[in-house]
Amino acid sequence: MLQKITNSFFARTPISKLDWQLIDESLSKSAELDLLNGNEDQMFHCQENILNATVNHPLNLKYPLPEIYIHSFLKALINKVEKYLCEIHYQILEKYTALVCKNLSGIESGYRTFIIDENTSISLKENISIISDGTTGLCTWQAAFYLAEWCIANRERISGMAVIELGSGAGLVGLTCYKMCQPRFISLTDFHPKVIETLRHNLKENQVITTRSGSSINVQSLDWMEFSRNEIELEADLVLASDVVYDEELIPFLVGTLVKLLQPKRNLNKLPSAIIACTERNEETLERFLSELACRSLKYEHLEHAPVAFACERNYPVRIYEIKPILS
Ligand SMILES: C[S@@+](CC[C@H](N)C(=O)[O-])C[C@H]1O[C@@H](n2cnc3c(N)ncnc32)[C@H](O)[C@@H]1O
CATH class of the missing domain: 1.20.1050 (Glutathione S-transferase Yfyf (Class Pi); Chain A, domain 2)
Structure with missing residues (x-):
């Protein structure tokens, strides 16, 4: 008990x-x-x-x-x-x-450990406030739990894939995917320097081996604003992102990034797809995201929630979308 x-x-x-x-x-x-x-x-x-x-x-x-x-x-x-x-x-x-006897008011960070099963847990250095150091990326957001659970439930599908995570924040989804799903490689990306630093710290703390036979993990800087507009090449079979749809101004850049990453590359039988988990906070922002997908020739479908694996608060509904390019 x-x-x-x-x-x-x-x-x-x-x-x-x-x-x-x-x-x-x-x-x-x-x-x-x-x-x-x-x-x-x-x-x-x-x-x-x-x-x-x-x-x-x-x-x-x-x-x-x-x-x-x-x-x-x-x-x-x-x-x-x-x-x-x-x-x-x-x-x-x-x-x-x-x-x-201590003054605890200014102490912001500490660890959070998520115990997935007897052999697997993930410990993340996280801040208490949802916004700190000018970023939203220093704590785990609610949709991350749903996306990490989706990864665990779909581990056979992910096994051997090249995976890129966008806006990784503290790293729960990327680390869960690496530890539970055996991807060929997974890149955890974000743009904020403090978030990148924390992600690197969290990888080290979880003693993930950045390359192990058949699987590797790394942290990269990837800014949707830059990536969507410039000639930067990256290839992935699967793109993951959680709680990245919250700011209307960022939506065109986020969707632009998806368009580039989901472009069919060599094998038309094996098209890349993205799994995006969104907390339903603001209906208009979500609608704006979905209509931007349609404008940029991307289609989506709703996915079911996977079985609960994380002890965490679930205050808002979360939608999980699978996004793919519309082929002409
Ligand atoms: C609300 S947090 C979600 C973090 C994490 N995915 C989670 O669910 O816990 C949004 C994340 O998107 C990242 N982000 C915001 N704008 C970005 C941009 N232009 N390029 C890349 N990442 C961005 C933030 O740094 C932050 O880590």
Whole structure:
């Protein structure tokens, strides 16, 4: 049961949305047993187990979550334990008081770890704010989870493909695709220098081997404004992008980039396609994107969502499109 807490804790699920019912049930059972036994042993162990699944978990040493998040978690945990009128575990108190004494307001970044299965997890250095350092690319956006899940569900299709990701941000989709789908190569691209720096850091932290037999991964600078207008050659079988449709002014350049990447190259039987996941925030912006596709001779179809693989918040609907060139 604590694995579920570990998964959502390290994915930095908002504190109020963690499965507190599960924690409460376990505390309540321990309190009942202690009442029968006339001691506080079970409660002590229960708190220790919760700490070991979260704040004391080895992942938090290697890829520490932002301290402000740990502070809020411990505060909420103390409130829960206090309900049972028993002693708060000394480690909870020690850790909490150490954080209370720090000024945490200016601390912006820390890691988020997404546990996909027993053998695979992805740890990303991410900022807390959705816009920081003048870019939207330093945190994972919601559509990225859906696109990464689509990749996992379609791993056989992706295996052996040359893949380019546009506007990679913190790198969740690209790293999931690399770790789970065995593409021939995958390029994670973005244009903002700080995002490129963070992407390189995240590749290194995840110890992905930039070339391994049959598969390689790299980070490249690719600005849609430049790429769509200039003679830059890049080839891909599959283009991936999540949450890149949010600014109307960027749409012509984004679609221009897709047009170039999806041009049929040598083999007309094997046309490249793009899978784009878009959060439905603004209907008009999405409509503008779809009509720009049609104007530039690209067609699209809606794809089904894949099974859930990531513990994350899902506040808005997300649409997944497969985009291909219209052949004359
Ligand atoms: C909302 S974020 C989404 C990041 C990531 N794909 C995700 O879903 O978490 C949009 C991304 O597009 C990138 N971007 C914006 N304008 C761009 C451009 N002209 N060329 C390339 N990337 C761009 C940003 O740097 C940012 O990483």
